[in-house]
Amino acid sequence: MAEVDFSFEIHQLRELPLAEAEQKKNAAYVGGQLTGKVRLKSQEDINCRGLTVELGWHTDGKGDKDRQAVVKETKDLMEIFAGQEIEMPFSLAVPEQGPISYKGKLLSITWTLRAVIDIPGRPDISAEEEITVLPAVVGD
Amino acid sequence: MAERDLDPTEKKAVAVFLIILDGVFWACFIIYLRKFIGGQTSGILGAVWFGLNALLVGLIGIWFLVNLLMAGRMRGRLGSPYLILSPEAVPLGGVLQAEFTFSPLRRLAIREIKMTLECTESVQEGRSDGFHTHEEVIFAREEVLAKKLKLKMGQRHNFQTEFFIPSEAMHTFDASRNAVEWTITTRVRFPGRLSYTENRYFTVLPQVVRS
Numbered sequence: 001m002a003e004v005d006f007s008f009e010i011h012q013l014r015e016l017p018l019a020e021a022e023q024k025k026n027a028a029y030v031g032g033q034l035t036g037k038v039r040l041k042s043q044e045d046i047n048c049r050g051l052t053v054e055l056g057w058h059t060d061g062k063g064d065k066d067r068q069a070v071v072k073e074t075k076d077l078m079e080i081f082a083g084q085e086i087e088m089p090f091s092l093a094v095p096e097q098g099p100i101s102y103k104g105k106l107l108s109i110t111w112t113l114r115a116v117i118d119i120p121g122r123p124d125i126s127a128e129e130e131i132t133v134l135p136a137v138v139g140d
Numbered sequence: 141m142a143e144r145d146l147d148p149t150e151k152k153a154v155a156v157f158l159i160i161l162d163g164v165f166w167a168c169f170i171i172y173l174r175k176f177i178g179g180q181t182s183g184i185l186g187a188v189w190f191g192l193n194a195l196l197v198g199l200i201g202i203w204f205l206v207n208l209l210m211a212g213r214m215r216g217r218l219g220s221p222y223l224i225l226s227p228e229a230v231p232l233g234g235v236l237q238a239e240f241t242f243s244p245l246r247r248l249a250i251r252e253i254k255m256t257l258e259c260t261e262s263v264q265e266g267r268s269d270g271f272h273t274h275e276e277v278i279f280a281r282e283e284v285l286a287k288k289l290k291l292k293m294g295q296r297h298n299f300q301t302e303f304f305i306p307s308e309a310m311h312t313f314d315a316s317r318n319a320v321e322w323t324i325t326t327r328v329r330f331p332g333r334l335s336y337t338e339n340r341y342f343t344v345l346p347q348v349v350r351s
């Protein structure tokens with residue numbers, strides 16, 4: 001399998017104070033947008049169909065796992081050349097109904113941003129980044 | 141964790157189970173007795189053992205049925221009680237108002253009226269013998285609305301309270317195997333061990349009130 005270096009750049013939430021924003025790196029509000037860029041660089045040539053960035057959540061804990069890929073964006077690509085840096089900006093809508101990121105006693109909910117290179121006839125190459133989804137802030 | 145009553149379906153299931161168990165014990169008792177009378181066995185201990193069990197289970201069953209009927213009668217005496225929750229969907233850090241209203245159909249003595257707010261995690265785990273449900277109450281608040289009441293027939297009684305939903309709590313979540321549920325339970329205790337219980341689910345939104 002080709003070696004690909006992925007990196008995610010996620011725009012910080014402007015509404016959060018700086019100290020809180022540091023703590024809640026890679027955060028988004030329910031009903032808001034998660035924006036940023038994914039960059040990748042391959043060490044060898046790859047024939048592919050495209051690069052997809054998808055946002056989803058899954059549960060962990062005592063029960064069986066639930067998971068849902070909520071939203072995705074795809075960039076059509078024919079080939080990734082060795083040493084070429086590819087950048088894909090994304091803007092993904094976090095659903096209003098959530099769920100928010102959660103760590104409980106029997107279950108936890110984790111959001112992940114996943115970049116996938118779709119390669120025909122071979123296993124896909126992917127990387128993940130954890131995202132914190134926060135409740136939307138409303139007035140009294 | 142708040143004390144929990146069996147709901148009517150569970151009570152009926154227990155009653156049916158007791159009736160079947162009692163029937164089995166009586167059948168065994170009769171079989172043993174006939175064998176003993178017919179001289180097929182000299183031991184009477186089996187018949188005595190099954191007879192005592194049949195009596196015991198029968199008595200528990202009768203007590204259970206009387207309890208079920210009396211609880212139904214007491215519920216009827218409350219005269220169509222109803223619970224109003226406002227707002228219907230509340231954000232984290234918000235306040236839920238609960239109002240319990242009823243008009244007794246007869247004179248009525250009440251030991252206590254209590255409301256409980258609970259947030260419960262509920263997960264299902266698939267095993268070779270089926271699904272197992274695990275539940276854990278992760279947040280609970282209790283409010284006693286009234287104690288030792290003697291109410292007259294026909295008067296309308298209204299009890300209100302407020303519950304604060306913590307801003308750091310989890311909102312209502314419902315996936316196929318994992319859930320977080322919020323409930324308000326109203327419990328009216330009558331003299332003796334009788335009570336009326338109403339359980340209501342409500343929605344907590346994934347929104348937090350700005351502090």
